Amino acid sequence: MENIKFYVVTFLLIAGAGFLGYGAISSLRDPVYYVNNQTLTTVGDLKTNTPAEDTPADTAAPVADTTTPEAPVVTEPVTPAPSTTTTSKNADLIARLQKIPSGTILKIGSKGDDVKAVQQALNILAAAKLTVNSSFDEKTVAAVRKYQTSVKLPSTGQVSDKTLASMIAKLKYPLQGFF
Secondary structure, eight states, rough: HHHHHHHHHHHHHHHHHHHHHHHHHHSOOOEEETTTTTTEOGGGGOOSSOOOGSSSSGGOOOOOOOOOOOOOHHHHHHOOOOOEEEEEEEEHHHHHEEEOOOOOOTTOBBSSHHHHHHHHHHHSSOOOOOOOBOOOOHHHHHHHHHHHTTTOOOOOOSBOOHHHHHHHHHHHOOTTOOO
């Protein structure tokens, strides 16, 4: 019985060593890579007319590549990441906000296209659900305060240069400061 155990253990050790040896030897071959189920070969697979080791290093001349060109590898089109730049949807609104003169303070009682642009921006940035009516009313003041608090500006309820600049930046780069 001892002899059988000895022979079985010996067989298993020899077989295991054989598998390890096969793995080691097969790893010495040039690797083959696959992209989209198409085979890519390594530089070691390219053949030239003159082996590099036969040409002295100081007189080496360029060797013409006589291999047949392989078919180009076609890759899947990459879906672009979501853009953090100005969207065409907001480009007009950003342009209108940028036209508001520096030093202008929009507050309760203000009227006009500048107020309309701010109301539209608040609907986007603060989910204000304001009626865009070009009149700076109490609901607009509340929406401005909510926005100012969310971006850590003093909650005045008035739109000054700092609030306006913050709105423009948030519309241009909506993910800025998100991560």
